[in-house]
Amino acid sequence: MTIQQLKYLIAIIDEGGIREAAKKCKVSQPTVTIQIKKLEDELRVELFDRSTVPVIPTLLGTRIALQARVALKEIDIINDIIQNYRKGIPLAARQPIITKDKELQKELKNRQRDIKKAIETVKELHDDLISIHSKESDLLRK
Numbered sequence: 307m308t309i310q311q312l313k314y315l316i317a318i319i320d321e322g323g324i325r326e327a328a329k330k331c332k333v334s335q336p337t338v339t340i341q342i343k344k345l346e347d348e349l350r351v352e353l354f355d356r357s358t359v360p361v362i363p364t365l366l367g368t369r370i371a372l373q374a375r376v377a378l379k380e381i382d383i384i385n386d387i388i389q390n391y392r393k394g395i396p397l398a399a400r401q402p403i404i405t406k407d408k409e410l411q412k413e414l415k416n417r418q419r420d421i422k423k424a425i426e427t428v429k430e431l432h433d434d435l436i437s438i439h440s441k442e443s444d445l446l447r448k
Contacts, residue, residue, distance in 0.1 A: 309381060311345040312374040314338045315353060319371050323360030 317327035318338065328335040346353050353367035363371060 307345060307348060308341075309378070311341045312378060314341050315345065315367070315371050316374055316378070318342065318354070318361065319363050319368070325360075 314327060314331060317330050318324055321327045321330050324338050324342075325335050328338045331338065342353065349370075351366055352364055353370060354361040354363055
């Protein structure tokens with residue numbers, strides 16, 4: 307499954323047909339048809355009912371297209387993060403990570419907690435080193 311295939315899937319639904327989707331995506335009609343067929347073959351499902359003209363999405367095709375819209379928005383966010391990084395815009399240390407996967411949420415919270423503990427430990431060690439250095443300096447002066 308490719309990003310482009312998901313874009314074609316959405317374009318067919320939004321534009322009302324393969325020819326219109328191809329025009330919107332600035333590619334040939336066979337390009338869209340071949341890529342959607344490859345996607346269907348990979349998923350082993352039919353995303354469109356081809357017995358009608360224009361083709362109409364199956365219920366599953368509609369559901370997958372809805373999720374594809376979400377995925378493409380997330381990909382846009384990733385691209386924005388990369389572009390901002392390349393421009394030198396600092397990454398927000400506390401920027402939330404959004405996911406509906408409960409296991410992933412739990413893992414991310416655990417990692418965040420572990421990172422906070424590690425930072426606290428480093429700060430404590432740093433303070434201890436400064437204190438030791440200060441005491442050593444005092445001893446050497448005497």
